[in-house]
Amino acid sequence: TALPAEPRLGSVELPRTLDQLRKAAAACRDRTWSRATIDTKAGLRSMYGPLGGPVVVMGPNNFPFAYNAVGGGDFASALAAGNPVIAKAHPGHPATTRILAEAAREALDGAGLPPASVQLLYHFEQQDGLRLVAHPAVAATAFTGSRPSGLALKAAADEAGRPIYLEMSSANPVFVLPGALDERGDGIAVELFESCTLAAGQMCTKPGLVIVPDGPAGLAFVDRVKTTFEAAEPAVLLGARVLEGLREAEARLARSGAELVAGGRTATGTGFRYNPTLFVLPGREFLKNPSAFQIESFGTLSLIVKAADAAEMAAIAASLEGHLTGSIYSHAGGRDEAAYAALEPALRVKVGRLLNDGMPTGVAVSPAMNHGGPYPATGHPGFTAVGFPAAITRFAALRCYDRVRPDRLPPELRDENPTGSMWRFIDGVWTRGPAGGDATTP
Amino acid sequence: TALPAEPRLGSVELPRTLDQLRKAAAACRDRTWSRATIDTKAGLRSMYGPLGGPVVVMGPNNFPFAYNAVGGGDFASALAAGNPVIAKAHPGHPATTRILAEAAREALDGAGLPPASVQLLYHFEQQDGLRLVAHPAVAATAFTGSRPSGLALKAAADEAGRPIYLEMSSANPVFVLPGALDERGDGIAVELFESCTLAAGQMCTKPGLVIVPDGPAGLAFVDRVKTTFEAAEPAVLLGARVLEGLREAEARLARSGAELVAGGRTATGTGFRYNPTLFVLPGREFLKNPSAFQIESFGTLSLIVKAADAAEMAAIAASLEGHLTGSIYSHAGGRDEAAYAALEPALRVKVGRLLNDGMPTGVAVSPAMNHGGPYPATGHPGFTAVGFPAAITRFAALRCYDRVRPDRLPPELRDENPTGSMWRFIDGVWTRGPAGGDATTP
CATH class of the missing domain: 3.40.605.10 (Aldehyde Dehydrogenase; Chain A, domain 1)
Incomplete structure (x- = not known):
């Protein structure tokens, strides 16, 4: 590997x-996990x-x-x-x-x-x-x-x-708002580089699409990212097919009008190696053909889009397909609140996980995690x-028991809590306690 | 209508x-309903x-x-x-x-x-x-x-x-075990008739497939159902298409080898009327071509299958596609427990709602209801x-917030409970209480 x-x-x-x-x-x-639900009055348990x-x-x-x-x-x-x-x-x-x-x-x-x-x-x-x-x-x-x-x-x-x-697949869009860019653009560029090169960029949550405000601060950000990408050693990929996919992605981006600013060269060294590669595109070009620019590139290949203003950023978010994640970097002191409020509703419905001031790589195994998102990031x-x-x-069927005799119920649905620790939704209350018996007349 | x-x-x-x-x-x-889940340690809320x-x-x-x-x-x-x-x-x-x-x-x-x-x-x-x-x-x-x-x-x-x-669609199979048939076959026949004729049989939970033990008790049950079906007035259907569908179903059942024992005649009177119609089939014939005999007939048209023994009953259950409901009638005194134990696992995975000693019509609006089931009863x-x-x-997307600033969270995910009554899963505990703030270092 x-x-x-x-x-x-x-x-x-x-x-x-x-x-x-x-x-x-x-x-x-x-x-x-089985979400046992008991309605003693109706004689229903599921x-x-x-x-x-x-x-x-x-x-x-x-x-x-x-x-x-x-x-x-x-x-x-x-x-x-x-x-x-x-x-x-x-x-x-x-x-x-x-x-x-x-x-x-x-x-x-x-x-x-x-x-x-x-x-x-x-x-x-x-x-x-x-x-x-x-x-x-x-x-x-x-x-x-x-x-x-x-x-x-x-x-x-x-x-x-x-x-x-x-x-x-997911392009994991990252939006950098103007205040954040002014405040800590260099730091964000380093975070982006680290996130893009983690495991040679072969992560489903690698940020492949970054939207920054156009203008001097945006150009300085692009320069900074370009410098870090160019300074990095070419990384060894998982295999030949990954390298082919990246070459295809480069060709597609170039053909669609994005400008290559770093990488894109044949890498030297043993194994299937790839130079971190960066493309840049004006926001108005992105909006002419959004589907061409949000296809996942599996490896360290990213596209920075320069948005003319907050409205264009929100329009880019609205033009997105479904992705696993979306990040918004904003000013710590509150300067970006209006832009955030304009952007967030458009981005929220396009992604499974919304981040503030963080890159999407790293998926915690938590009950509150969503490693999913709207189609085509996933199927549902x-x-x-x-x-x-x-x-x-996901891998379970909902099973209802309608007036099934108590001794025939699975342990999860009997009156007594089978594990002591199990949470059950009994007569409208989430509890670890026992259920009362069913009413005799359902 | x-x-x-x-x-x-x-x-x-x-x-x-x-x-x-x-x-x-x-x-x-x-x-x-939004299943708010908060992991304060990981800084994740969904x-x-x-x-x-x-x-x-x-x-x-x-x-x-x-x-x-x-x-x-x-x-x-x-x-x-x-x-x-x-x-x-x-x-x-x-x-x-x-x-x-x-x-x-x-x-x-x-x-x-x-x-x-x-x-x-x-x-x-x-x-x-x-x-x-x-x-x-x-x-x-x-x-x-x-x-x-x-x-x-x-x-x-x-x-x-x-x-x-x-x-x-759903045929809502009803299995009558030998002990129940001996104990209260006549009563079950009446329940079946009432369930089949409710709303002229135009219910998604109408029992369209009944499996009884072959032999004298089974034949007496068929006779009893036949008598009630024949004695009933032809009911007015929702429209012409429903009547056409029933005629097609009759033709399909007859062509596939089921025997018509009641109804099947042209009904007289105003409107699109239909006589309660009953077919009978030996279990071995059902098992030769199970898919032909479990298609929903929308109206009072049912098929009784005579099973040779408990093993054939279980085989019939195993040959079922997905249905909304499945019922098992068994002896009140415990005589059918072995047959129930053989049948239930096969039937359980084929239906969304499993009933004991009851007909499936009547769907309570309860948190513990499942009006669903495996394909092709539903799509999932x-x-x-x-x-x-x-x-x-069903009509919601899972939305995760990863280190999103507290004042930007939706009310459901803020520390305070927004409604007081809302249940949330906070750090592994279902509670109506508030959440503690996120740990500063996720």
Whole structure:
């Protein structure tokens, strides 16, 4: 993968992956995720439960641990909901996936779960992938990867009526308001550089689109970013396909009228290397063809758009498709409040996570995280791929029990709280306490 | 609509509709529906909010009030989530819809909401409907109606990446276990008759598929149902298309090998009338071609399947597609527990609502209701069309705020509880209390 063993894999990603698995296991034990809802007066009790079939998980190239089809977030979510998993190994790290699958197999044995609860496929033809996600025995699919692959899988799953959760692509727009630019433009340029070069820019939350005010401060910002990009060593990419994608993105941006100001050259050194690359474009040009300039470039390739004024910034936000994140940098002392108020409503509905004064890379595993967003960032604006308990509920069906006899109810819906720690919504109150019995006459 | 003004419309459906609107309004005010989640340690706060565009609502023919595109459950849910609604009137009750739209307009004025928050279209060509649900400015669609129309709309919305919530069709299987049949077969036959003839069988939860044990008790049950069906007056249907659909269903069942035992004749009297119609089929024949025998028949047309034993019953359950409901009648004294245990797991994953000892008609507006189910009953197994707050969340996007300054947060996510009554998930605890401020270093 060309990802450094230290600190990236050993000290960052592996601990994060283990933390994620532990949180999923805790959520699974605690069972709050199932959103048990009890209406004793109506004799109705409902909860989320397994889908009744396996979940296909297809992981991406860029997180061999945290998003691996075995052991990653989707895997943990699908399994925590009680579903078996059919994992598709990414060709970029088959041996890592095998080791994780062996660990999973050991864990299944230890927990007394059926060995087929986790299955692993190394490779199949594209057509077989499309057949798999549409197969009647498959309950749902989780996919993280490129937009073309995601859309092909989505079409197949949609036609078969099978839920599919996609994390496809995002340009992660960053808006820098005039006050912030005056106040700390240099610092923001450094933050941008660091965020863009993290993991050679191969992050789903890499800021690929930056909107700054035109004028002297904006030009100084562009210069500063250009300098940091040019001074950086070319980074080694995950593979040949990533480099091809970046070259295609460069060609598309140039063809569409963006100006290359840094990088774009053939990099020297071993491996598939890439020089941090920067394009610049006036806001009015962006607005003539917004869809051409907000396609994800997977790697350190970003576009800075110079907006004429606050209205043009808001117009750019309104012209966006769905993205995972959106950031707004504003003046600490309140000088940008009017511009923020004009921009935020337009940006808010286009992104899953809105940041203030921060770059989007780094996705905390928190119940309040949304690693999701409107189409085409994902396939549905209501779900997050990261953070428990919400990520688990994606792979669950809502199950209502209507006057079902008490001894036949699942433990989550009986009067007594099955774990003690589980939160349940009982007669309009979220509580860890027991439920009263159902009224005799529903 | 040929639905009686009393008691059906005036004393049953209208009060239910008003109750539903009041509950949606209460949920909207209370704001628990937005599932505000606060992680003060990580500086992350998230909630469900409006989609950023209008929701298209297309109502069915059978509930001129409760499911009307203006004033019905989907309408109330979409509006409660903060979205404008583009309603499509059903051609079966355009004037009712107009009156409801006038009332809605008055309510919007009274509440100071923009007049375009509710828009009404009376008619469009099918192609324009497909364009509408796929339009970039439309955020989502709710549809209740036939499977062919629903699937056509789903294909268009899916391709455009727009969420669509469908309530399409359901046979609502009812399983009668041997002990229950011995104990109270006659009573169950009467319940079945009443459920099948409610609103002339034009209910999405009408039991269209009944599975009973073969043998003398099963045959006596069939006879009893046949007698009640034959004794009933032919009921007036909603319109010509419903009658055509029933004739098509009769022809399909007969062609597939089911035996007609009651009805199936041309009914006399004014209006589009239909005689309660009953078919019977051996379980082994059902299992040879399960998909032919579980298609919804909209009207009083049901199929009784005679199962050879408990294993065949479970096999029939396993061969089901997704349905809204499934019922199991069992012996009150515990004689059917083994058969129940064999049947329930197979049936549970195929239906949204599982009933014990009850017919599925009658859908309570409760937080614990699931009026939904796996495909093709609906388009997604995780959502309910009835019951607040869950029905509202369908029309909402998950919005995360990452280190957003406190005074810029929506009221739901500020430290103070904005309504006092709102439940929020704060640092792992569901509470109506305030949140502590975010940690300074996220």
